[in-house]
Amino acid sequence: MLHRNSPYSTARWDPFSELTHLQRAINRAFDSRIGHRTAEYPPLNVAANENEVLVTAELPGVDPKDIDITVQGGSFTLKGRRKAEERKENERYHRQERSSGSFARTLELPYNLDAEKVQASLKNGVLRVVLPRAEDDKPRKVRVES
Amino acid sequence: MSHTEKQVSAGELEKTRGRELERTRSRSVFAPNVDIKETGDELIVYADIPGVPEDRIDITVENGVLTLRGEVPETVEPEKYAPVLEEYDQGDYERAFTLSNEVDRENIRATLTNGVLVIHVPKAGPAKSRKIQVSSG
Numbered sequence: 090m091l092h093r094n095s096p097y098s099t100a101r102w103d104p105f106s107e108l109t110h111l112q113r114a115i116n117r118a119f120d121s122r123i124g125h126r127t128a129e130y131p132p133l134n135v136a137a138n139e140n141e142v143l144v145t146a147e148l149p150g151v152d153p154k155d156i157d158i159t160v161q162g163g164s165f166t167l168k169g170r171r172k173a174e175e176r177k178e179n180e181r182y183h184r185q186e187r188s189s190g191s192f193a194r195t196l197e198l199p200y201n202l203d204a205e206k207v208q209a210s211l212k213n214g215v216l217r218v219v220l221p222r223a224e225d226d227k228p229r230k231v232r233v234e235s
Numbered sequence: 236m237s238h239t240e241k242q243v244s245a246g247e248l249e250k251t252r253g254r255e256l257e258r259t260r261s262r263s264v265f266a267p268n269v270d271i272k273e274t275g276d277e278l279i280v281y282a283d284i285p286g287v288p289e290d291r292i293d294i295t296v297e298n299g300v301l302t303l304r305g306e307v308p309e310t311v312e313p314e315k316y317a318p319v320l321e322e323y324d325q326g327d328y329e330r331a332f333t334l335s336n337e338v339d340r341e342n343i344r345a346t347l348t349n350g351v352l353v354i355h356v357p358k359a360g361p362a363k364s365r366k367i368q369v370s371s372g
Contacts (some may be wrong), residue, residue: 093304124311129322130324131321131323132319132321133317133320133322134311134320134322134323134325135318135319135320136311136316136317136318136319137316137317137319138315138316138317142310142319143316145310145311147285147286147323148285148349148350149283149284149285149349149350149351150283150347150351152349153349174270174281177274179275180272180273180274181272181273182268182271182272183270183271183273183290184270185270186269186270187268187269187270187281187283187342188266197358198269211349212282213285213286213287213288213347213349213350214284214285214286214349214350214351215285215286215310215350217310219252
């Protein structure tokens with residue numbers, strides 16, 4: 090990728106390493122659309138730090154009212170629907186590349202989430218969800234006394 | 236297809252190629268997905284440009300070419316988060332179409348809703364109703 094030069098990208102223990110694998114399996118199970126392209130929709134970008142996970146998705150043309158987010162334990166589910174544009178009698182389409190319909194994605198995160206503190210916003214067609222890690226599931230530091 | 240329909244289809248838009256000028260911003264540029272439809276008196280272009288704020292959209296009509304550009308500011312603070320999974324690449328948008336109908340450049344309107352740019356391109360007066368008579372002989 091051209092523009093992401095993260096200092097974290099190499100030689101770092103990654104609790105999410107299983108995520109990509111798992112992700113595919115989950116989406117296959119959830120994806121019941123017929124005749125749709127095989128790639129999961131919407132594509133998700135996930136970033137994290139010690140305290141929270143940030144999930145972003147591009148959802149152009151989706152009304153915030155049609156987005157449904159659920160969090161349970163360590164699992165995050167995004168469901169929604171994109172309405173098709175109205176078609177009228179006297180119109181002719183020259184191009185039709187934008188698709189519509191419902192979608193669902195689920196992410197299994199490696200730790201429990203604090204469902205109460207989840208924040209989601211939709212701005213210019215980009216969904217941004219902050220998923221804080223559950224307080225009682227955070228690792229505790231043990232001081233070594235000398 | 237009837238004769239009159241054929242005249243209207245002259246208004247079909249085509250993507251232009253061969254723009255080889257380099258951009259000043261070094262990032263990916265995507266051709267946004269579009270729907271283009273034609274009504275009796277206008278062309279309507281719907282473009283999916285998620286992440287582009289209103290003030291970073293640039294629409295031009297020049298020499299019969301409609302160009303739309305949109306810049307996406309970074310949405311994830313790199314100093315705050317480390318990437319874990321990247322299924323999509325972020326970038327700017329650019330796409331251009333040739334307009335073969337005469338258009339009313341002054342009255343082009345655009346709106347942005349939930350990441351979808353809608354451009355209304357009115358047809359110019361004469362092209363709107365012009366019929367070409369085919370004479371025999």
